Amino acid sequence: MVADVNTSSAGRRAIPENPANNLAIAGIRLPVWNKILIAILLVVAVIAPFFLEDFDVFQMTYALVFAMAILGLNLLTGFNGQFSLGHSAFFGIGAYTTAMMMAHWEVAFYWTIIPAGIVCLVAGFLFGLPALRLEGLYLALATFALATAMPQILKYHAWEDLTGGVQGLDLDKPESPFPDTLSDDQYLYFIVLVVAIILFICAWNLVRGRTGRAMIAIRDNPIAAQTMGVNNAVYKSLTFGVSALYTGIAGSMSAIIIQFVAPDSFTFLLAVTFLVGLVVGGVASIPGAIFGGFFVLLIPNISEAVADMTGRTDAKGLSWAVYGLFLIITVYVMPSGAAGLVRLLVGKLARRG
Amino acid sequence: MNQSSANVAGASSSAQPLLQVSDVAVHFGGIIALDGVSFDVQQGAVLGLIGPNGAGKTTLFNCLSRLYIPNSGDIRFAGQTILSTAPHKIADIGIGRTFQNLALFGTMSVLDNVMVGGHSQSSSDFLSNALRLPWVKTEEEGLADASWELIDYLDLMDVAYTPVADLPFGTQKRVELARALASKPKLLLLDEPAGGLNHDEVEDLGSLIKQIRDDRGITVLLVEHHMSLVMAVSDHVVAIDFGRKIGEGTPSEVQQNPEVIRAYLGTSD
Ligand SMILES: Nc1ncnc2c1ncn2[C@@H]1O[C@H](COP(=O)(O)OP(=O)(O)OP(=O)(O)O)[C@@H](O)[C@H]1O
Numbered sequence: 001m002v003a004d005v006n007t008s009s010a011g012r013r014a015i016p017e018n019p020a021n022n023l024a025i026a027g028i029r030l031p032v033w034n035k036i037l038i039a040i041l042l043v044v045a046v047i048a049p050f051f052l053e054d055f056d057v058f059q060m061t062y063a064l065v066f067a068m069a070i071l072g073l074n075l076l077t078g079f080n081g082q083f084s085l086g087h088s089a090f091f092g093i094g095a096y097t098t099a100m101m102m103a104h105w106e107v108a109f110y111w112t113i114i115p116a117g118i119v120c121l122v123a124g125f126l127f128g129l130p131a132l133r134l135e136g137l138y139l140a141l142a143t144f145a146l147a148t149a150m151p152q153i154l155k156y157h158a159w160e161d162l163t164g165g166v167q168g169l170d171l172d173k174p175e176s177p178f179p180d181t182l183s184d185d186q187y188l189y190f191i192v193l194v195v196a197i198i199l200f201i202c203a204w205n206l207v208r209g210r211t212g213r214a215m216i217a218i219r220d221n222p223i224a225a226q227t228m229g230v231n232n233a234v235y236k237s238l239t240f241g242v243s244a245l246y247t248g249i250a251g252s253m254s255a256i257i258i259q260f261v262a263p264d265s266f267t268f269l270l271a272v273t274f275l276v277g278l279v280v281g282g283v284a285s286i287p288g289a290i291f292g293g294f295f296v297l298l299i300p301n302i303s304e305a306v307a308d309m310t311g312r313t314d315a316k317g318l319s320w321a322v323y324g325l326f327l328i329i330t331v332y333v334m335p336s337g338a339a340g341l342v343r344l345l346v347g348k349l350a351r352r353g
Numbered sequence: 354m355n356q357s358s359a360n361v362a363g364a365s366s367s368a369q370p371l372l373q374v375s376d377v378a379v380h381f382g383g384i385i386a387l388d389g390v391s392f393d394v395q396q397g398a399v400l401g402l403i404g405p406n407g408a409g410k411t412t413l414f415n416c417l418s419r420l421y422i423p424n425s426g427d428i429r430f431a432g433q434t435i436l437s438t439a440p441h442k443i444a445d446i447g448i449g450r451t452f453q454n455l456a457l458f459g460t461m462s463v464l465d466n467v468m469v470g471g472h473s474q475s476s477s478d479f480l481s482n483a484l485r486l487p488w489v490k491t492e493e494e495g496l497a498d499a500s501w502e503l504i505d506y507l508d509l510m511d512v513a514y515t516p517v518a519d520l521p522f523g524t525q526k527r528v529e530l531a532r533a534l535a536s537k538p539k540l541l542l543l544d545e546p547a548g549g550l551n552h553d554e555v556e557d558l559g560s561l562i563k564q565i566r567d568d569r570g571i572t573v574l575l576v577e578h579h580m581s582l583v584m585a586v587s588d589h590v591v592a593i594d595f596g597r598k599i600g601e602g603t604p605s606e607v608q609q610n611p612e613v614i615r616a617y618l619g620t621s622d
């Protein structure tokens with residue numbers, strides 16, 4: 001066993017190694033597996049777009065956008081225990097911030113990402129303040145109201161000039177600066193990939209340190225957290241803000257890659273989609289958000305394909321039924337999401353190494 | 354009831370008491386949980402607070418950690434009233450506690466629970482954490498170091514990485530104690546730490562409480578039904594019943610106090 005000898009206070013026993021780090025699968029210890037898997041994932045992420053059609057590259061890009069939005073929701077719901085059915089609203093605010101900056105002020109797309117995040121940080125924080133008084137189902141209801149109101153707010157005629165009203169806004173497609181090596185879709189993919197990697201690393205840093213412990217402590221036992229000195233009000237509203245920032249940046253990226261925003265893209269259904277991705281990926285799991293992102297993007301497409309195969313005229317309605325079936329099976333097979341399934345398998349396969 | 358200055362305990366009467374509870378009353382609707390309780394806790398003492406079920410002991414603790422606001426009266430800590438201190442600042446000023454019915458962070462490991470206990474001893478913010486700035490790393494190492502010292506002190510090394518929800522009750526109680534100590538309190542409030550422990554564990558707890566006071570100079574306010582424990586470790590005992598103080602003095606004085614005897618014989622406890 002590797003015991004780092006700690007000499008800082010005399011006579012103390014050496015700090016024990018986390019037993020999980022000593023477990024191994026196929027002779028390789030779990031921390032090493034982690035590194036290997038992350039490396040493989042990164043290599044695949046970098047190489048894949050060169051082997052895929054532009055449309056599939058676009059799909060991957062959008063899955064990453066979903067993953068970022070789901071990660072944001074997970075910080076709030078999974079790690080901090082605050083329920084939200086309203087994250088479609090922050091996604092929409094992020095998308096519109098970018099769209100308005102690009103359409104009206106001709107700002108280059110990459111300069112709009114951080115402002116979109118900051119606008120959502122503020123919006124989320126401000127929404128989180130009154131939400132402090134609400135818990136569980138009541139918070140769900142308040143966020144649901146936000147999700148329902150957002151498309152109407154975006155359509156409102158008083159600021160139609162800015163938002164484009166019901167029509168929304170059309171944007172120019174960002175062009176690849178290296179058209180010979182990267183298509184426009186590949187270029188956008190890599191932009192989104194870099195943003196996603198930064199957001200995932202920051203989220204990981206956030207939850208493994210002092211802030212993350214406080215966030216989880218509030219979720220597990222708010223009174224005890226407060227007694228330990230955690231300022232619950234500040235932590236909860238800031239977590240709301242950070243969560244909205246993540247989802248808002250995802251929204252901003254979605255506007256850039258679709259080159260179009262319209263109010264009805266940001267309905268309650270989108271908020272539910274994030275929630276589905278969160279649950280399917282794994283509550284309070286950071287890598288789970290990636291799985292969730294691909295799931296909510298791919299499964300509806302697959303469902304549609306399955307429904308189309310029947311050749312029936314009502315295939316559209318049928319695809320939703322197939323989607324529902326997929327969901328039920330998934331939740332049945334992985335009751336604690338993909339992350340839970342992985343944990344279960346590791347538990348079964350790992351041996352002391 | 355009048356002001357607290359009359360009931361200073363023992364010999365060290367010249368020094369200012371660490372904690373002064375003056376005429377504290379708490380009402381819940383029609384229920385009077387505390388009805389003008391006053392007593393002092395001297396620096397470095399172990400004070401036992403006893404009383405039958407429903408006497409108001411936990412209610413008093415909840416006032417001390419600012420979970421409840423007294424309807425009247427004052428609570429002074431190191432000479433300053435705590436009634437204007439925000440609840441999350443109580444750890445900061447040096448009051449730590451454990452809970453009667455355990456209030457741990459169930460999904461977190463023992464180590465992480467103890468590190469949350471050190472929250473008030475650290476200061477890194479969201480942005481510095483998200484970027485994991487170098488000073489955050491240093492702070493985390495210091496916090497971990499202090500936590501490991503407590504984990505060792507409370508004999509929790511073997512379960513340090515286990516989620517606390519998976520641990521037996523007696524071990525969880527030690528985790529709560531470690532977590533409370535992590536905030537480096539001057540005053541430690543223990544609400545029935547012996548509850549659910551077996552005979553040997555209670556004996557160990559007694560010596561542990563004395564050690565905490567002697568090694569770390571922490572003043573202890575101990576609520577306990579386990580009389581032999583209270584009498585063995587306390588320098589001074591306060592007895593309450595139906596929200597009123599019914600007796601106070603050295604352990605043997607309180608044990609012979611007729612009102613205290615009546616209160617205990619009069620209940621099923
Ligand atoms: N939040 C509350 N709302 C209403 N009544 C309460 C509340 N907290 C305590 N009480 C009442 O106040 C009285 C004192 O309760 P408290 O928990 O302080 O007693 P205790 O001395 O700690 O008892 P035990 O030894 O059983 O723990 C009881 O009658 C209790 O029912």
Ligand SMILES: [Mg+2]
Binds near residue numbers: 410411
């Ligand atoms: Mg009690």
